[in-house]
Amino acid sequence: MLAQPSITIATVLLLSYVSQTHCFHLPRTAKVQSRVATTGHHSETDDDDANNSVAAPSPSSSSLSSSDDPSLSRKSLLDKTKRSINGSAAAAAAAALALLFTRATTSPAYAKCTDIESCREEGERKVEAELIRNPIVRLSDGVRYRVLRPPPTFPSSSSSEKVTKGSNIDLIYSITTASGQYMYSKGFGYEKVDFGGRPVSDLGLDSLAVANVGSHSTIPTGIEYALLGMQKGERRRVELPPDVGFATSNWSPEPMTRMGKAQMEQYRRKLMGFGSQPPFPAETVWDVEVMRIRN
Numbered sequence: 361m362l363a364q365p366s367i368t369i370a371t372v373l374l375l376s377y378v379s380q381t382h383c384f385h386l387p388r389t390a391k392v393q394s395r396v397a398t399t400g401h402h403s404e405t406d407d408d409d410a411n412n413s414v415a416a417p418s419p420s421s422s423s424l425s426s427s428d429d430p431s432l433s434r435k436s437l438l439d440k441t442k443r444s445i446n447g448s449a450a451a452a453a454a455a456a457l458a459l460l461f462t463r464a465t466t467s468p469a470y471a472k473c474t475d476i477e478s479c480r481e482e483g484e485r486k487v488e489a490e491l492i493r494n495p496i497v498r499l500s501d502g503v504r505y506r507v508l509r510p511p512p513t514f515p516s517s518s519s520s521e522k523v524t525k526g527s528n529i530d531l532i533y534s535i536t537t538a539s540g541q542y543m544y545s546k547g548f549g550y551e552k553v554d555f556g557g558r559p560v561s562d563l564g565l566d567s568l569a570v571a572n573v574g575s576h577s578t579i580p581t582g583i584e585y586a587l588l589g590m591q592k593g594e595r596r597r598v599e600l601p602p603d604v605g606f607a608t609s610n611w612s613p614e615p616m617t618r619m620g621k622a623q624m625e626q627y628r629r630k631l632m633g634f635g636s637q638p639p640f641p642a643e644t645v646w647d648v649e650v651m652r653i654r655n
């Protein structure tokens with residue numbers, strides 16, 4: 361549901377009315393000048409009024425001053441003030457109407473959900489819109505993927521090469537459990553590598569060389585399914601069932617850090633069962649990006 365604009369027509373009219381009736385008053389010093397110019401008399405009360413008020417604007421900055429024309433009558437001065445007031449009020453109303461039109465026609469704001477049910481419905485609408493924009497592709501053996509980043513456009517024609525069976529590629533990846541728990545990665549910047557004798561992020565410095573895509577020797581079979589058709593710079597998120605997972609590549613690629621090895625051992629135990637826990641067919645989620653293709 362669209363939220364109501366913060367400025368309404370009633371607000372504009374109210375601002376216009378207040379500006380005409382309460383916000384603009386003839387300065388007391390100007391009243392004294394008008395009285396002297398009209399009657400020719402000057403009293404102590406006039407002096408008090410002038411001393412207790414703010415000085416009237418100078419002729420160069422305001423149209424309300426009467427210092428340039430001593431014969432200006434009080435009536436003409438009041439008429440001139442009313443014209444100035446009306447002009448200011450009209451300008452303020454026009455500006456407010458312009459702001460109202462802009463907010464009503466550009467970048468509509470959506471009301472926030474106020475309870476669990478409305479939040480759930482809003483979340484479902486967002487998921488449905490995302491699936492329409494970027495649908496999930498389903499492959500054989502339960503493998504699914506979604507494009508996270510399409511391939512960039514390069515001027516070179518060689519950039520249009522796609523991964524096929526038998527391709528040799530450089531790949532970066534990040535692996536998590538189905539619940540989103542990080543396991544390990546290579547080339548995504550989440551791990552450290554030695555560079556000049558000091559540990560630095562592996563982003564752009566490390567990758568996995570995959571020879572002969574389809575041989576199932578370096579990466580799981582399900583990941584090879586999802587790599588087919590990818591281009592350089594493209595990134596996909598793959599949901600990998602265990603039947604076409606690590607067991608098909610002799611548990612490669614292996615983690616290199618202590619934390620990654622611990623996560624892998626925990627995943628093995630979940631698949632095979634341990635203690636009173638029965639085996640569970642847990643999936644893994646892979647973010648993969650092709651860095652280089654050598655067909």
